[in-house]
Amino acid sequence: MVTQTPPKSKKNPQLVLDIFIWEATQNKEKDLRSMDGASTKGVLSHLSLLEVQARSRKTQPRQPSRVKELKAKAEALMTQRDQLKAEIETHKSLQKLRASMDKQCTHEEEEEEEEEEEEEEEEEEEEMAEDSENSQLLRLMARHTQLKDLLHAHDIIGGYNVIKTRKGKGLCVSLTTAYNGVYLENYNLEMDLKPTLRISRDNIPPFIPLKSLAEQSNMETDIRTLLDPLSQHLNAFAGRKQQLKLVKELHKSVQVMESNALCSLLVLMFTVPREKTAVLCSLEYTDHTRCLPTRVHFECEDKGLPDSPEWKKNGSLLMETPVHKALITMKKMGDIV
Amino acid sequence: MMEKMSEENIEDVRVLEAQIEHLQAEVAALQRQQQDNHKDITFHLRGHMQDAMSYVCGQKQAGEKEKVLSKLTEEVEELEEDLKRQTQMNGISLNSCTTKTLQSSGRQLVQQLCVSGHCSELVFQVEFQLSEVKKGQRSERTISDLNVVMDTSDLQNFSSFLSGVEESRDLLLFFRTLRTFSDRCDDRRRTFQHFQEKYPSVVSLPGGCRSAVMTLNHPELPGCVLFVHWSVEVSREGRVTPKIELLTKIPEKALQLFPSQAVSGAAEAFQSLLRILGPEAAVESVIMAVSLSQDT
Numbered sequence: 001m002v003t004q005t006p007p008k009s010k011k012n013p014q015l016v017l018d019i020f021i022w023e024a025t026q027n028k029e030k031d032l033r034s035m036d037g038a039s040t041k042g043v044l045s046h047l048s049l050l051e052v053q054a055r056s057r058k059t060q061p062r063q064p065s066r067v068k069e070l071k072a073k074a075e076a077l078m079t080q081r082d083q084l085k086a087e088i089e090t091h092k093s094l095q096k097l098r099a100s101m102d103k104q105c106t107h108e109e110e111e112e113e114e115e116e117e118e119e120e121e122e123e124e125e126e127e128m129a130e131d132s133e134n135s136q137l138l139r140l141m142a143r144h145t146q147l148k149d150l151l152h153a154h155d156i157i158g159g160y161n162v163i164k165t166r167k168g169k170g171l172c173v174s175l176t177t178a179y180n181g182v183y184l185e186n187y188n189l190e191m192d193l194k195p196t197l198r199i200s201r202d203n204i205p206p207f208i209p210l211k212s213l214a215e216q217s218n219m220e221t222d223i224r225t226l227l228d229p230l231s232q233h234l235n236a237f238a239g240r241k242q243q244l245k246l247v248k249e250l251h252k253s254v255q256v257m258e259s260n261a262l263c264s265l266l267v268l269m270f271t272v273p274r275e276k277t278a279v280l281c282s283l284e285y286t287d288h289t290r291c292l293p294t295r296v297h298f299e300c301e302d303k304g305l306p307d308s309p310e311w312k313k314n315g316s317l318l319m320e321t322p323v324h325k326a327l328i329t330m331k332k333m334g335d336i337v
Numbered sequence: 338m339m340e341k342m343s344e345e346n347i348e349d350v351r352v353l354e355a356q357i358e359h360l361q362a363e364v365a366a367l368q369r370q371q372q373d374n375h376k377d378i379t380f381h382l383r384g385h386m387q388d389a390m391s392y393v394c395g396q397k398q399a400g401e402k403e404k405v406l407s408k409l410t411e412e413v414e415e416l417e418e419d420l421k422r423q424t425q426m427n428g429i430s431l432n433s434c435t436t437k438t439l440q441s442s443g444r445q446l447v448q449q450l451c452v453s454g455h456c457s458e459l460v461f462q463v464e465f466q467l468s469e470v471k472k473g474q475r476s477e478r479t480i481s482d483l484n485v486v487m488d489t490s491d492l493q494n495f496s497s498f499l500s501g502v503e504e505s506r507d508l509l510l511f512f513r514t515l516r517t518f519s520d521r522c523d524d525r526r527r528t529f530q531h532f533q534e535k536y537p538s539v540v541s542l543p544g545g546c547r548s549a550v551m552t553l554n555h556p557e558l559p560g561c562v563l564f565v566h567w568s569v570e571v572s573r574e575g576r577v578t579p580k581i582e583l584l585t586k587i588p589e590k591a592l593q594l595f596p597s598q599a600v601s602g603a604a605e606a607f608q609s610l611l612r613i614l615g616p617e618a619a620v621e622s623v624i625m626a627v628s629l630s631q632d633t
Binding site: 161 | 346349350353354356357360361363364367368370371374379380386389390392393394395402405406409410412413416417419420422423424426427428429431432433434435436450452453463467477478479480481483505506507508509510512513516517574576
């Protein structure tokens with residue numbers, strides 16, 4: 001029989017077990033029942049104690065930190081919720097403030113609204129007094145949104161968007177064009193303010209008489225004497241160009257024979273139904289500030305056609321209505337294919 | 338004792354987990370509400386405005402208020418200056434612009450705008466829908482549903498233009514024409530006022546300085562009146578044309594005394610004078626004639 005020294009006990013459950021097994025193997029010839037009852041009980045209870053300790057070490061260390069973790073998460077969510085609530089409330093206040101500011105501005109000229117205004121102002125002031133610490137800042141914020149909207153409006157309605165550049169030495173002007181509700185090209189002018197007002201750069205097409213408009217204007221005293229006529233020319237050009245585009249898109253049966261860069265001349269070919277004769281139509285736009293022609297002329301192999309009542313009517317129609325719309329009517333009337 | 342502790346912890350955990358679930362639902366609902374708010378472009382805040390918002394919502398730090406306030410004040414002052422400049426350059430004064438965002442997705446933005454203001458003495462209110470669609474690098478802007486409100490009781494010739502412009506949705510044409518019309522009316526007012534001040538005994542403005550009529554008569558000849566009718570016409574196309582006419586109210590007896598064309602042909606003669614001298618000089622010569630002055 002090999003005798004081994006018992007492993008040193010270090011209060012380690014596994015070790016205690018090893019000791020027990022070793023003791024048991026050492027005493028295997030002895031009747032285990034004859035072992036000291038007290039020592040068996042002691043070891044067993046010691047074992048169960050250690051077992052419980054081992055189990056609780058697995059779960060207990062996590063439980064406090066699990067609760068901590070959840071508490072932290074809950075607090076973070078509460079902060080987030082309060083923050084969102086505050087933002088939404090502030091947003092509401094801003095909207096209300098802005099609405100009352102807008103009302104005041106719109107009704108500045110109407111006397112009957114003065115009483116209402118005063119009442120509203122008092123109401124607003126009472127509400128604001130409750131939160132007077134932030135009321136100044138909120139008013140400023142509402143005014144900021146109002147100013148931004150007004151500036152946006154100036155841009156949308158075709159304003160010149162004049163910006164001072166180069167520390168007051170220069171000016172940048174923007175000219176918006178639009179036709180029938182569609183915004184088209186934007187053109188720009190860069191100007192020097194000193195020594196005298198003059199145009200330094202531009203992206204105006206060459207067939208627009210910018211130089212002569214500038215010379216005829218009074219731009220140094222009133223820049224609008226240049227900008228208004230220029231805008232008129234550019235918008236008329238944009239309108240004619242857009243009409244040509246629409247003729248090509250909407251009226252495939254009409255052939256565009258001739259057009260020029262300024263869109264001041266347009267020659268179209270119509271086909272008369274039934275006879276299938278061709279009618280050549282020339283539209284001259286000699287007034288470059290207008291989108292309508294100054295002269296309409298028809299040419300046809302059938303010499304009598306241009307003088308017929310229907311075509312005299314078409315001639316007037318083309319003088320008074322934008323060409324792409326006039327063609328719709330002419331098609332409806334059955335004059336052209 | 339060990340088991341009691343573990344029971345408490347399990348209970349705590351359950352309570353906390355329930356609380357967290359509730360909070361997460363609350364936060365999600367609030368975030369949805371905030372997203373809706375952000376769709377309103379007017380209140381889409383950036384830069385100093387965002388800082389101000391953060392401050393008001395409680396992220397306060399010492400000395401933060403003054404900093405936020407001063408930065409925002411500076412920005413607001415710049416915007417006020419900018420607005421003054423645009424107002425002066427564009428000749429249009431805007432009182433208010435309210436926007437309502439009808440649709441806001443990645444590629445398309447549709448807003449309903451209501452803009453009110455005045456151009457000199459002419460008050461307007463314009464309402465329209467503005468759509469912005471992103472097409473590659475550029476964005477296409479279109480106007481639809483244009484509605485223009487103006488007090489046209491004095492502006493008979495303007496109303497046909499107004500209905501035309503609403504139909505064609507030519508918002509920019511409306512403002513260009515409004516401004517030109519206003520300029521021509523101002524020309525008339527200035528000229529009328531100038532002559533009334535210079536020749537108070539002969540010139541009178543029965544309808545006020547903004548009206549279209551100036552009457553001329555010599556105080557010693559009350560029965561003979563000349564009317565300068567200066568109208569500013571607006572075509573449906575938006576062309577603004579001042580039209581000046583001379584009308585005479587001369588009693589039959591006086592006309593019989595002067596059978597020559599000089600009196601009865603005054604209206605036509607005035608048109609020639611207009612072509613040669615221009616409006617102000619032509620009117621002045623008529624005034625001089627009526628006042629029977631010795632000056633040329």
